[in-house]
Amino acid sequence: MKKVLVAIDYNPSAEKVAKKGLELAIAMNAEALLLHVISDLNYYITDRYDPIMGFDGFMNQEYLLENPVQNLNQESENYLKSIKKHLKNESIKTVTLEGDAADSIIEYVEKEKIDYIVMGSHSKGFLEDIFMGSVTQKVLHHSTIPLLIVSTKK
Secondary structure (H helix, E strand, O other): OOEEEEEEOOOOOHHHHHHHHHHHHHHOOOEEEEEEEEOOHHHHOOOOOOOEOOEOOOOOHHHHHHOHHHHHHHHHHHHHHHHHHHOOOOOOEEEEEEOOHHHHHHHHHHHHOOOEEEEEEOOOOHHHHHHHOOHHHHHHHHOOOOEEEEEOOO
């Protein structure tokens, strides 16, 4: 195993997923890659979530609305760098992609020859998963490499 991809979303539980992913990479003496996929701008411009995954002070909504894609890419990179700093490991590589989250993860895994994926699973209800789908479920069903799913239940 040479590369461990840790895919995180906008949720504050991303910190737990990142920690578990880094622990796995270290245990396997593998390179850790931290990935965030920007798939829906609405997640970042609502009051429901702190703009970037539970970390304060990244951007305000006016800044985001000026040039949404460019500014969100920059803020996502800033967020990933903050996670890297928080984990006290500067060797972690960071990647921000745009598009459907599951498809982007699967394509990136194939392109970069990733050996292992680490993702979180939110505690959504059964019916919610049926109607909304799940990024983790889709990656699980389409991936040909091992996937560690970190429970983010409270």
